[in-house]
Amino acid sequence: MQISFDNSYAALPDAFYTRLDPTPVKAPRMLAFNDELAELLGIEAGDPAQLAAVFGGNDVPAQAAPLAQLYAGHQFGSFNPQLGDGRAILLGEVTGRDGIRRDIQLKGSGPTPYSRMGDGRAWLGPVLREYVVSEAMHALGVPTTRALAAVATGESIYRETGALPGAVLTRVARSHLRVGTFQVFAHRGEVENLRTLTGYAIARHYPDATGPLDLLRAVCAAQAELIAQWMSLGFIHGVMNTDNCAISGETIDYGPCAFMDAYHAARVFSSIDRQGRYAYGNQPGIAVWNMAQLATSLLQQMDDKDAAVEEATEIVHAMPALIEAAWLRRFAAKIGLPAAQDGDQGLIEDLLALMQKDGADFTNTFRALPTDAARDQFTDRDAFDAWATRWRDRLDRAPDAAAMNAVNPAVIPRNHRIEQMIEAAVAGDMAPFERLMAALATPYAETDPDLARPPTEDEIVPATFCGT
Numbered sequence: 001m002q003i004s005f006d007n008s009y010a011a012l013p014d015a016f017y018t019r020l021d022p023t024p025v026k027a028p029r030m031l032a033f034n035d036e037l038a039e040l041l042g043i044e045a046g047d048p049a050q051l052a053a054v055f056g057g058n059d060v061p062a063q064a065a066p067l068a069q070l071y072a073g074h075q076f077g078s079f080n081p082q083l084g085d086g087r088a089i090l091l092g093e094v095t096g097r098d099g100i101r102r103d104i105q106l107k108g109s110g111p112t113p114y115s116r117m118g119d120g121r122a123w124l125g126p127v128l129r130e131y132v133v134s135e136a137m138h139a140l141g142v143p144t145t146r147a148l149a150a151v152a153t154g155e156s157i158y159r160e161t162g163a164l165p166g167a168v169l170t171r172v173a174r175s176h177l178r179v180g181t182f183q184v185f186a187h188r189g190e191v192e193n194l195r196t197l198t199g200y201a202i203a204r205h206y207p208d209a210t211g212p213l214d215l216l217r218a219v220c221a222a223q224a225e226l227i228a229q230w231m232s233l234g235f236i237h238g239v240m241n242t243d244n245c246a247i248s249g250e251t252i253d254y255g256p257c258a259f260m261d262a263y264h265a266a267r268v269f270s271s272i273d274r275q276g277r278y279a280y281g282n283q284p285g286i287a288v289w290n291m292a293q294l295a296t297s298l299l300q301q302m303d304d305k306d307a308a309v310e311e312a313t314e315i316v317h318a319m320p321a322l323i324e325a326a327w328l329r330r331f332a333a334k335i336g337l338p339a340a341q342d343g344d345q346g347l348i349e350d351l352l353a354l355m356q357k358d359g360a361d362f363t364n365t366f367r368a369l370p371t372d373a374a375r376d377q378f379t380d381r382d383a384f385d386a387w388a389t390r391w392r393d394r395l396d397r398a399p400d401a402a403a404m405n406a407v408n409p410a411v412i413p414r415n416h417r418i419e420q421m422i423e424a425a426v427a428g429d430m431a432p433f434e435r436l437m438a439a440l441a442t443p444y445a446e447t448d449p450d451l452a453r454p455p456t457e458d459e460i461v462p463a464t465f466c467g468t
Helices: 035-041 048-055 124-139 179-188 191-205 212-232 280-301 305-317 319-334 344-358 362-368 372-377 381-395 401-405 415-426 431-440
Strands: 017-019 029-033 067-069 073-075 078-080 088-095 101-107 146-159 162-173
Touching: 029 048, 029 124, 035 146, 048 146, 073 179, 124 146, 124 162, 124 415, 124 431, 179 191, 179 280, 191 212, 191 280, 212 280, 212 305, 212 319, 280 305, 280 319, 305 319, 319 344, 319 401, 344 381, 362 372, 372 381, 415 431
Parallel strands: none
Antiparallel strands: 017 067, 029 146, 067 088, 073 078, 088 101, 101 162, 146 162
């Protein structure tokens, strides 16, 4: 199979990565293949066995330059000076039919020098979770990595619960450059490598940036928009470590991620986030914190550090206002306001407070706002009616249901449906996966109303897991 690789990252100095091939698997078998994305990348979908061999890691294409990337990162606030791709191999880069350069990476492709005693593998559950959620995010209009293929390996993966079926995910991203990629060279004092990385990042992602601080400004702006989109959809990333923060502004590393059902600002699903550091309502602040770490790293290459520190501080301190403005714009649209005015933030926050008090479903409440069904989400309907009166006075017209439905999805990848899908896939039944993918491809259309249903009490998923 021919893939027209054009590998720029592999041309960087050897200090940026370790070259190695993926570890072959026992019996690769294609579970899912993204034909639309393959077409965008110029990859012809051929024989399923050949596709499985390539995207399972057994057959490395001729023009590939497989490598594991080096990076560091703050994990739950604690700095780890060396992380890196512990279970992923970057096959190479392709320029799509749209002119955009993208990485093609195998995740779960075997151990690397950065595996830290891990097996370098992935089991089927997290592979399908990332496939479904990342493609759902793309359909929702959120910048994100995407899923090209899921391949069963025919091997067992051992985790705390015992033996599980192995799988490999093929992930596509505008790049895999992370805040942690900058941190590793800054921490080591490797200024020339840091300068090389900065120049590479500017050329690849922000060609109008004039230097390190302009790069910081651009990344802050991209992250501000991204976080506002997450918040407007009730999405919780779960592990916003700096090594999971892409400078491209894409959502990356879908581990214990989740979409909220009942709204609560302190909602946490990640089983490893015991203190709620990455709770729904904390995500804006964490994004700013991550950008402060990027700023600290970029400053190491500056000649006039005093002036640079002052400018970088201004850039980072301006970010909360960027997030707030993007948040207000998106939530104003969710309640039918084409443009926000004074007092609108309070109106939105009052609705969220009512939702939190009554445990209203985040997605379904906003979707139902143009109709009388919205009040069914609340137990204190008098309080909702009072809010709705204020809202309609602010609209000064009937709600524009079409405009609101264009920004309020009818269906999201709900936790209980994902868990049901994984359980079925482990048993060999991919029908629930295919059903989810079909509905989530058009999330703003009401194509499968049953998938919009919140979980019953016995279906609630209280915690999500990384799967590493």
